[in-house]
Structure formats: C-alpha cells, structure tokens
Amino acid sequence: MFAVIKTGGKQYTVAADKEITVMTLAGEAGSQVVFNEVLALFDGETSTIGAPHVAGASVTAEIVEQARGPKVYAFKKRRRKNSKRKRGHRQDLTIVKITAIQPGA
Template sequence: MFAVIKTGGKQHRVAEGDVITVGKLSGDAGAKVEFGEILAIGAGEDVSIGAPFVSGASVAAEIVEHARGEKVIAFKKRRRQNSKRKRGHRQDYTIVKIVGLSGAKN
C-alpha cells in the first residue's frame, strides 16, 4: 500500500516503513506527526485519488531527527565594478519514518 502526501509544498510517494526527508517540522525526535493532506492512497488497481485530497485518509509518521542540508553559495559579481557579494544558505530538514497509512476506499 502506498500514499502520495503533500507537505512543505512538495509531494512525496510513501509506503509503510519508508524514511523520507521533508521540510522542517515542529517537534522533537521520537515525536509522532500525522499528515492529513493525502492526494492518493491505495494498492495496485485499488487506488483512491482525491479532489484535491482524499477525505478520511491520513499517514502517521515518527520524527527520526532534524538535519541541515548542504551549504549552497550564492555569488554575484559585477565585472569591472569592484562589486561582489557572497551569501551562503543551509536548509533545515526533518527526517521522518512512516509508521502507518489509513484511508478510505472508493
């Protein structure tokens, strides 16, 4: 069984036992979170697709840890103007483990 969830403006295809990286969520490691915006859920030919979300469906997950992504450098230079700017950015992420899927069938 799989589900397509929406979190942090992105969509993720998940199944029970999967470990995924999503945008930062509030909560400590070991805390339970529940995703309610389920776009599709099912197995094989028996898939429920929402419009836009499947009513009554949810995905339970557990926060494994909080992490940060690789540093991204934004460097701007204007040639012959003695002008340059260098900025760095590291995105905050949360690593979650999917522990359960529950949803309505058509």
C-alpha cells in the same frame, strides 16, 4: 500500499517503513506526526485519487531527527565594477519514517 502526500509545498510518495526528508516540522526526535493532506492512495489493484484530498485518509510518521541540508552558496559578481556578494544558506530539514497509512472511509 503507498500514498502521495503534500507537506511543505511539495509532494512525496510514501510507503510504510520508508524514510523521507521534508521541510522543517515542529517536534522532537521520536514524536509522532500526522499528515492529513493525502492526495492519492494506491493498494495493488485499487487506487483512490482525491479531489483535492482523499476524505478521511491520513499518514502517520515518526520524526527520526532534525537535520540541516548542505551549504549552498549564492555568489554574485559584477565584472569590472569591483563589486561582489557571497552568501551561504543551509536549509533546516526533518527526517521522518513512515509508520502507517490509514485509508479513508
């Protein structure tokens, strides 16, 4: 069984025991997180598509760690003007491990 969930403005395909990296979620490593925005459920021959969400369905996950993404540089240069700007950014991320998928009623 696998599901499509929405969190942080993005959609993820998840299955049991799969680790995914999502935008920052509140919580410490080892704590449980429940995703209620389940967009679709697929179980072999049956599939349930939500409109927009599957009623009663949820996905439970455990936070593995709070991490940061790679450094991304934003560099702007205006030629012949002696003007430039360099900025760095690292996105805060959360790595979660899917523990269970509960289908809706």
